[in-house]
Each structure stands twice: as structure tokens, then as C-alpha cells.
Amino acid sequence: MIETSALGVAYPGRAPVLRDLTLRVDAGERVLLLGPSGSGKSTLLRVLAGVVPQLVDADVSGRVLVAGQDATTTDPATLARDVGTLTQNPADQLCLPSVEEEVAFPLENRAWPRERIEQAVAHALARVGATHLRHRRTAELSGGEGQRVALAATLAAAPELLLLDEPTALLDPAAAREVGRLLRPAGGAQVLVEHRLDEVVDLPDRTVVLDDDGRLVADGPTREVLHDEAGRWHALGVRLPGAPWTARATRRTTAGSTAAGSRDVGTRTTRVLRARGLGVRRGGRDVLMGVDLDVHAGRVTAVVGLNGSGKSTLLLALAGLLPYTGGVEGGSVGLVFQQPEQQFLTRTVADEVAWGPRRARMPDPEGLARRALAAAALEHLADHDPFRLSGGQQRRLSVAAAAVCGHDVLLADEPTFGQDGRTTAATVALLRSLADEGRGLVVVTHDLALVADLADDLVVLADGRVLAHGPAADLLSAAPHGPLRTAGLVPADDHAQAHA
Numbered sequence: 001m002i003e004t005s006a007l008g009v010a011y012p013g014r015a016p017v018l019r020d021l022t023l024r025v026d027a028g029e030r031v032l033l034l035g036p037s038g039s040g041k042s043t044l045l046r047v048l049a050g051v052v053p054q055l056v057d058a059d060v061s062g063r064v065l066v067a068g069q070d071a072t073t074t075d076p077a078t079l080a081r082d083v084g085t086l087t088q089n090p091a092d093q094l095c096l097p098s099v100e101e102e103v104a105f106p107l108e109n110r111a112w113p114r115e116r117i118e119q120a121v122a123h124a125l126a127r128v129g130a131t132h133l134r135h136r137r138t139a140e141l142s143g144g145e146g147q148r149v150a151l152a153a154t155l156a157a158a159p160e161l162l163l164l165d166e167p168t169a170l171l172d173p174a175a176a177r178e179v180g181r182l183l184r185p186a187g188g189a190q191v192l193v194e195h196r197l198d199e200v201v202d203l204p205d206r207t208v209v210l211d212d213d214g215r216l217v218a219d220g221p222t223r224e225v226l227h228d229e230a231g232r233w234h235a236l237g238v239r240l241p242g243a244p245w246t247a248r249a250t251r252r253t254t255a256g257s258t259a260a261g262s263r264d265v266g267t268r269t270t271r272v273l274r275a276r277g278l279g280v281r282r283g284g285r286d287v288l289m290g291v292d293l294d295v296h297a298g299r300v301t302a303v304v305g306l307n308g309s310g311k312s313t314l315l316l317a318l319a320g321l322l323p324y325t326g327g328v329e330g331g332s333v334g335l336v337f338q339q340p341e342q343q344f345l346t347r348t349v350a351d352e353v354a355w356g357p358r359r360a361r362m363p364d365p366e367g368l369a370r371r372a373l374a375a376a377a378l379e380h381l382a383d384h385d386p387f388r389l390s391g392g393q394q395r396r397l398s399v400a401a402a403a404v405c406g407h408d409v410l411l412a413d414e415p416t417f418g419q420d421g422r423t424t425a426a427t428v429a430l431l432r433s434l435a436d437e438g439r440g441l442v443v444v445t446h447d448l449a450l451v452a453d454l455a456d457d458l459v460v461l462a463d464g465r466v467l468a469h470g471p472a473a474d475l476l477s478a479a480p481h482g483p484l485r486t487a488g489l490v491p492a493d494d495h496a497q498a499h500a
Contacts (some may be wrong), residue, residue, distance in 0.1 A: 001027045001161055001189040002048060006062035008045055009052065009214075011388055018214040021062070027160065030183075030190040032203055032222060035210035036237035036420040037392030041193045042088055043214075045163040048191070049085045050076035067160060081110070088166050088193075088391040088418060090146035091339050093153075094138045099130070103153045104401045110157060124156040125149075127182055130173060141281040143170040143338050143414070144307025144446070151179065166391075169417045172306045172337075173199055173447045174488050195420060197241045198449075211236060237422035270297040272440040273318065273330035274406045280310070280317050280324045283409055287313045288324070288464045295330070295440040296408055300431065302451045302472060303444045305461035306313040306488050311444040312338055314461070315411045318442065331408025331440075338413040338444075340394035341387060349373065349389070349397055350382040356405040368404045376400040377426045377431070392418035399427060409440045412490035416450055428454050448489070452476060462487045 002025035003331040009018040018040040026032055035041050039316035046052040050071050053060045064071040067082040084106075087093045096102045103124055107117045113448065125131045127211050130148040133141065141149060147170045154162065164183070168176035180200035182247065194200055209218035218225050226233070265364055273295035280288040288310045296303055317324040319335040337343050346352045353372050356363035373379045375394040381389065388399055399415050416424045431454060435441050445451060451458060451472055458472040460483045468475055475482060484490040 001067060002191070003065040004062065007044075007047070007064055009047060010039065010059045012057060012059075014384065014388070016214060017058075018047075018210075021214070021216050022167040023208065023209075023216065023219075024154075025189055027189055027190065029206065030192065030204035031209040033191055033193045033210070034207060034396040035240050036212055037396075037418065037423045038216035038390045039212055040283075040390065041210060041392060042165050042211075044240075045085065045165050045191065045193065047071060048161075048163055049083055050074055050079045050172050051085075056276060060385070067413075068392055069347060077109075077449070080106070082160045083163060084154040084157065084161070086151055086154045086167050087161045088169065089339065090143065090150040090170070092140050092254065093150045094141075094146055099125070099136050099137070099141070099149050100134045101140060106153060106157045120156050122153075124152040126209070127155060128152045129178055133218045137283060139472055142308045142312060144172060144175060147171055148179075148307070158188065160188045162188055162192075164190060164192045164194075166193055166195065166418060168194065168196050168199060170307075170414065170446070172304075173448060173487060175307055175489070176446070177447075178201070185497070192229070195239050195418070206361065206402055209236075209238065221415060232374035232423065237420035238422040239424070256395040270438075271330070272297050273297065273328070273333070273442075275318060275326065275328045278314070278317060278324055278328065279326055280313050280322055281311065284388075286464060288317065291326075291461075291464075293318075293442075293459065293466075297408075297438045297440050298435050299456040300435050300441040300443060300454050301459060302455035302459060303442060303458040303459045304446070304448070304484070304487075304489060305467075309461040309487075310464040311461055312413050315413050315442065315444055319411055332406075333409045334402045334405050334407035336402045336410070336415055338399050340398040343398055343401070344386040344394075347385055348382065349378060349384050349386055352386050352397060353401045353404055358403060360405065362406065365404075370448050372400040372404045372430075374401075375424055375426065377429045390418075392420065392423060396423060396427060397418065399430065400425070403430060403434055407415055407439070410434060411444075413444045415443060416445065416447060424450070448476070448484075460484060462490075 004021055004023045007018055007021040008016055012018040031042050033109055047064055048066050048071055052058045060072050094102055096105055103121045104117050107120055125134055128148045128151050130152055133145055151370045168179055176199040181201055203222050205222055207222040211217045226240055271294050275293040278288055278291040305311050316322045319333050345355055350369050353369035354365040357368050378396055395418050416427050455472040458475045460468040467487055479490045
């Protein structure tokens with residue numbers, strides 16, 4: 001199904017992203033593709049789909065065959081008859097006004113009969129838990145809802161090869177587990193790029209690992225690859241299945257660290273943002289209702305909830321970017337968008353970070369930019385185009401660019417999605433340092449491990465309302481029967497597994 005020989009890829013003006021990659025994937029075989037952020041994983045999938053170099057300019061050397069066709073010269077539309085691709089960012093993929101039309105689109109391109117299309121659309125949406133979204137507009141979907149719909153459209157035609165670029169990145173924990181379970185019986189060959197290995201319960205039997213230079217450094221049975229050289233992969237930044245978030249939160253709280261609610265509530269001396277009775281209506285639906293929230297200097301508040309529960313809408317309303325009812329008052333607010341490229345303004349990474357300080361006439365904006373890039377592990381990319389970075393690199397750049405602006409409050413929407421272990425740790429350290437400087441932070445995330453590592457306070461949203469709000473450590477420790485369970489974020493067996 002896939003054959004590459006001595007494959008090399010270099011984007012204009014950049015060092016090679018992939019080097020001398022030789023790989024074979026047979027029909028029906030499932031492969032897990034791992035590597036640090038920027039190692040070329042997404043680039044490899046784009047080459048296999050024919051996007052690189054035909055739609056995205058790059059120098060490609062070596063040989064690439066997909067379903068017996070040269071992927072570097074065969075029209076991507078022709079390849080798409082055999083290949084289904086799920087991109088890292090669903091916003092890059094959704095193109096039609098309604099969910100039903102989006103899922104039907106690949107089937108219409110294959111000239112399927114209308115009756116068969118209707119049945120296939122219903123089946124595909126049901127498989128990914130998105131039947132309730134069938135008549136929604138794609139522009140009104142949350143990031144996680146969009147990811148489910150994009151996956152349904154990818155699976156609908158049952159392609160012989162699936163290229164899946166982080167299919168769980170924007171999903172809540174429950175949805176991530178569901179998607180992990182449905183991929184094995186999906187049929188056909190698969191190449192799966194994934195960072196959230198703890199939540200993909202049915203990993204492929206074979207694993208391939210790329211290093212920082214885009215070279216293949218491991219290829220073998222998943223159990224052996226992940227276990228035998230775990231230390232090597234950890235040092236490389238690969239996020240391996242490890243300590244469950246419940247155990248991590250318990251250890252950090254017991255150790256008296258500054259994470260997960262270990263800061264005394266009495267230290268909340270300065271409130272930097274206050275929301276009362278916050279409500280938002282979008283697309284004829286009430287998305288947020290009666291939300292009260294206090295953000296305090298020096299503390300990190302995490303917001304969790306199922307996809308579509310109103311988390312991103314809450315941040316947009318707090319930032320003044322959506323009309324709302326109720327009241328919001330406080331200091332200056334900065335926002336890290338869920339889609340990083342929506343906030344990029346310049347053509348180099350260094351200029352992107354320096355842009356805000358320059359506009360605010362802050363002293364030494366270039367120095368601020370250099371230090372922020374170092375903190376975000378991006379200093380080696382200072383002269384690169386933000387729009388040509390990997391998804392994980394773009395995410396860190398958006399966080400760094402917002403961090404240097406000196407706002408009283410920083411709102412961050414999924415700041416660690418697409419990150420490897422090293423860059424997740426760097427992002428956590430950067431966010432914690434901002435809180436330690438006296439900023440108030442609100443972080444929307446689906447990663448409960450991030451909540452355990454970073455958050456002082458936790459807000460649980462369900463159907464647009466606050467289900468619970470309190471110290472993160474208390475809510476995490478109550479997970480088996482508490483509000484996380486009630487919200488559908490934690491199955492009953494997760495806590496038992498954490499302490500097994």
C-alpha cells in the first residue's frame with residue numbers, strides 16, 4: 001500500500017524535514033508514527049496524500065508509491081479515491097456549510113447513489129458519536145465537534161488507506177477513547193500520528209519513530225519499541241503512556257508543589273477578572289448560561305468539559321470577542337486562539353513575538369522576543385515563516401507571542417495540543433512563570449494531565465453551565481464519583497487504573 005525509498009523533503013529555504021526515509025506499509029496494516037514536534041510526521045502524511053509537493057511547494061527526493069501510484073506526480077484527487085486524510089486541524093479540512101453536506105462530499109465525488117449516500121452519512125456520524133451534529137452548520141462547531149465531523153467524512157467512503165494526523169488532539173477524554181476504539185475495525189491500512197497515547201486504548205501493532213532530523217530511528221512491534229527504549233524516546237520528547245493524571249496530581253499535592261490546588265485559597269488577594277451571569281447565544285442556541293468566574297493574580301484556572309460544552313466560547317466572551325449578556329470586568333486581557341494561524345501577523349517567528357511589544361512601545365522588544373522564543377523552544381526557528389511551521393510549533397509561537405504582551409490576564413485555548421513531551425513541559429513552565437509573575441491565567445484544555453501539572457483552580461462546564469468550580473486537586477481527587485465523572489470526562493474505571 002505504501003512504499004517509500006530514500007525519501008527526503010525540504011521546504012524552500014529550510015533544512016530537510018525528512019531524510020533518507022525508507023518505509024513499507026502493507027495493505028490492511030496499522031502503523032503508529034511517533035516523533036518530537038517538527039520531526040516531519042505531518043509532512044510525511046502530506047507527501048503520501050500528494051499534497052506535498054503538488055499543492056505545497058517542497059523539494060522531494062527519493063521514491064514514494066501509494067496504492068501503486070507515484071504520490072509526487074499523481075493528482076491528489078486521484079489518490080483520494082484510495083486515500084482518506086484527516087488533517088491535524090479540522091478547520092483546514094471542513095469546507096461545506098452543513099455537517100451533512102461535509103460528510104456526503106467524498107461520496108458524491110465518487111458518484112454514489114443518493115440512497116447509499118444517506119445511509120453512509122448516518123453510519124459515519126454514528127461511528128464517531130456525532131449523529132446529533134448532522135444538521136448543524138460547520139462554522140458553528142467547536143474544535144472537537146469539527147474533529148469528529150472531519151473524521152466521519154474521512155471514514156465514510158471506507159478508503160483503503162487512512163492517514164490520521166492526531167485524530168484525538170481536540171477531543172475531550174471520553175471522545176478520545178471512543179475514537180481510539182473505532183480505528184482498529186475501520187479497515188484498510190492506517191498511518192496514525194498521535195501524542196495522546198494514554199487515551200488511545202487500541203494502539204497499532206507496529207510503531208515507527210522519527211528523530212529531530214526527520215530520520216527513521218525505530219521500526220518494530222509497538223510493545224517492544226515503546227518499552228525497550230523508553231528512556232531514549234522520553235529524552236527525544238515522545239509522550240509515552242505513563243503515570244495517570246490522578247497519580248500525578250496526588251504526588252504533586254503531597255509534595256506541596258505549586259500545582260493543582262496546593263496554593264492556599266487565602267492567597268487570592270487580587271482579583272484581575274470577574275464575570276457574573278455570563279451568557280452567550282450563537283447560531284440560535286444558548287451556548288453559555290449564567291457563568292460566574294473569578295480569576296486571581298498568580299493563579300491558573302483550568303476549564304474542562306465535553307466537546308461543545310462552551311469552553312472556547314467562554315474565552316472569546318471574556319476577551320470581548322463575542323457579544324454576551326451579564327457582566328465582565330477587570331484588567332487587560334490577552335488571548336491565545338485555538339487555531340494559532342488566526343492570530344499570526346508577520347512573516348518571521350521573531351517578528352511575530354516582537355510585534356505586540358513594539359506596538360505597545362515596550363522597552364527592548366527584540367530582547368523580550370528572544371527570551372520568549374527560548375522559553376518556548378523556538379529560538380532555532382527565529383527567521384522562519386510562522387505559516388510554514390508544524391502545528392505544534394505554531395501552537396508554541398502563539399503562546400509566546402501572547403505571553404510577552406504584559407496583559408493582566410492571559411486566556412489560552414488548548415495551549416499544548418500537538419506538543420511532544422519536551423515542548424509540553426516547556427509550555428507548562430512558560431505558563432507557570434507568567435502566573436508566578438502575578439498574571440491571572442485561564443487555560444481551556446482536554447488534557448487532564450495538564451490540569452494536574454499546572455492548574456490551581458478548576459472549572460467544569462457541562463451544557464454551557466458551570467457544573468463545578470474549586471481547587472483543582474480536590475476536584476481531581478474526587479474524579480471517580482465527582483463532577484468530572486458527572487460531566488462524562490472520566491469513566492468509572494479510570495481512577496482504579498490510576499492506582500493499580
